Amino acid sequence: MSSTMGRIYGVGLGPGAQDLLSVRADRLVRDTRHIAYFRKAGRPGQARGIVADMLRNDAVELAMEYPVTTEIPLDDPRYNARMSVFYADCTDRLLAIARAGEDVVVLCEGDPFFYGSFMHLHSRLLGHAPVEVVPGITGMAGAWHATDMPFTWGDDVLTVVMATLPEEELVRRIRDTDALVVMKIGRHLAKLRRAVMAAGRTNAAWLVEHAAMPGQRVTRLAQADQVTPYFSILLIHGQGRRP
Known part of the structure; x- marks a missing residue:
């Protein structure tokens, strides 16, 4: 990996109260220009809502909108197929930011490694960009x-x-x-x-x-x-x- 690559952070926001963020999470959210988060199409996103008043004035936001939530049963092969394409696309978008030499924070409700969507990005990002996970209080x-x-x-x-x-x-x-x-x-x-x-x-x-x-x-x-x-x-x- 190039030494000029930016770092991708999966930042745990905790259960929902802003004052339950860790000191490290608070610093990264406030200081990092590129902010990514998951949301349902047409919704503002719960993770973004937690930190809405903490973002930099010049923040560049990357909303990653789920292509499907409950419309297709989890055991339907179409669900995994669509979600796999979605996570691959999100990974590519994050890597483009990192390859431009910029850091990016991915906002994660609760803890990133506890039933969170970021896990699907983490497994795809490893070996392609520096990745750091910041733990959060679980829901x-x-x-x-x-x-x-x-x-x-x-x-x-x-x-x-x-x-x-x-x-x-x-x-x-x-x-x-x-x-x-x-x-x-x-x-x-x-x-x-x-x-x-x-x-x-x-x-x-x-x-x-x-x-x-x-x-x-x-x-x-x-x-x-x-x-x-x-x-x-x-x-x-x-x-x-x-x-």
Whole structure:
């Protein structure tokens, strides 16, 4: 790689509150001219919204718009085909900036290496440009702190699952762990309710919406009627060993 190449940063922004950014993330967002971020077509982008008033006056923005979100099932071959082309195109656009000798920050909600879109760019960028990842507080950490209760004790086993799993698999995972985080709830809330009930843990389950963001809401699953599709996490707190 040329010594004159710019560096590509995957910067974790944390769960949504600007004052939960790390010092390094704050500095990079404020000082770097090229700012890239993912968004759904026609939307401003959640990641950009977190840092909107932090960007330089001369910031050059690169909005990477998903070609598909929920319109095609994840197990449909067309989904992977379209997303693969999309990530390859994003990689090329970032490399063009780096090859011009400029640094670029890719804004990442939560932590870049925790179920984030940046991971798909990182694997494609390695070996072609200098890449640095700045960790961020995960959304699930923001969620369990929103409940104002410790989440894991002593030897508790923590399991993180996606609500997109088949119902019988959800039941098994929920039943067989101490502390639980369920992400990607959205349209799967009814299925998740049934799975939590079948595992006998409804009374221990909490829903957290928009953790660490304006509009944060913490509700027991048994009392929740509907949730915001994207920014919702289900939690079951561990109750393990303690002095």
